[in-house]
Amino acid sequence: MNPKTGWTRAWLVLVAAAVMAFTLSMSAQVETQKSTDVTGKNKTVKVESGEVVYVNGNQLVVKMADGSIRHFSNVPDSAKVTVDGKQLGIHDLKVGMKLQRTITTTTTSQMVKTVQSVTGTVWHVNPPLSVILTMEDGKNQEFKIPKGQKFDVNGQTVDAWGLQPGMKISATKVVEVPQEVMMQQAKLTGTMPPPPPPPPADVPILIVEEVAVPAPVAEAPAPAPAALPKTGSQLPLIGLLGLLSLASAFGLRTARKSR
Numbered sequence: 001m002n003p004k005t006g007w008t009r010a011w012l013v014l015v016a017a018a019v020m021a022f023t024l025s026m027s028a029q030v031e032t033q034k035s036t037d038v039t040g041k042n043k044t045v046k047v048e049s050g051e052v053v054y055v056n057g058n059q060l061v062v063k064m065a066d067g068s069i070r071h072f073s074n075v076p077d078s079a080k081v082t083v084d085g086k087q088l089g090i091h092d093l094k095v096g097m098k099l100q101r102t103i104t105t106t107t108t109s110q111m112v113k114t115v116q117s118v119t120g121t122v123w124h125v126n127p128p129l130s131v132i133l134t135m136e137d138g139k140n141q142e143f144k145i146p147k148g149q150k151f152d153v154n155g156q157t158v159d160a161w162g163l164q165p166g167m168k169i170s171a172t173k174v175v176e177v178p179q180e181v182m183m184q185q186a187k188l189t190g191t192m193p194p195p196p197p198p199p200p201a202d203v204p205i206l207i208v209e210e211v212a213v214p215a216p217v218a219e220a221p222a223p224a225p226a227a228l229p230k231t232g233s234q235l236p237l238i239g240l241l242g243l244l245s246l247a248s249a250f251g252l253r254t255a256r257k258s259r
Helices: 003-026 235-258
Strands: 031-056 059-064 069-072 081-083 086-088 098-126 130-134 140-144 151-153 156-158 168-191
Touching: 098 140
Parallel strands: 081 168
Antiparallel strands: 031 059, 031 098, 059 069, 081 086, 098 130, 098 168, 130 140, 151 156, 151 168
């Protein structure tokens, strides 16, 4: 026999075995059942409130109830706030509006149980690491043996060291993993800023100032002309008028003659 031909045949056998093992591992026939049990629920509610102090475009600045300032840049147009039953967007917000966000967090505790069951005939065993079983469809498949795994053989429980080729066995592996599922729901509400207060009723809107006008000063009456003494007479006045008349007549006569 040619040694070279022998090595070639051995190499082909190893390759065929590797391909067969890969094929068997890909065609695993294991029943797997998974169930989830709810073990508890926890619900928390967090409320945050603040007042709009600046809004421009999609920029929003809110003063929180604790005095801190929060700047929200590029608020999406899809974000809505419920105000008096109406859905308002970022462009509808006004300075002075009160905003309130209620965050409800629900945490559900679950236990996820995975049960794997396998039944077959022992073809080869490598205790305590692995076992190759012939499945019901006639194919062989290799399984790793978990630490402490027990097998049922004709109603008797044995470990990996008790397995022998030709034994028909069944094994069940149960894995329980706790997990928590968290869900959050946020609700945003608000109120419009209050209108400015009206002026008090006892304060007039227009104030009229009264200016004191000084009273006119009464002029003193003119003194009455002094009365003529009872001894006086109008004869001198009549004589004077007669003298003036004679002078006027004489002047007129002289003027005529000169003409």
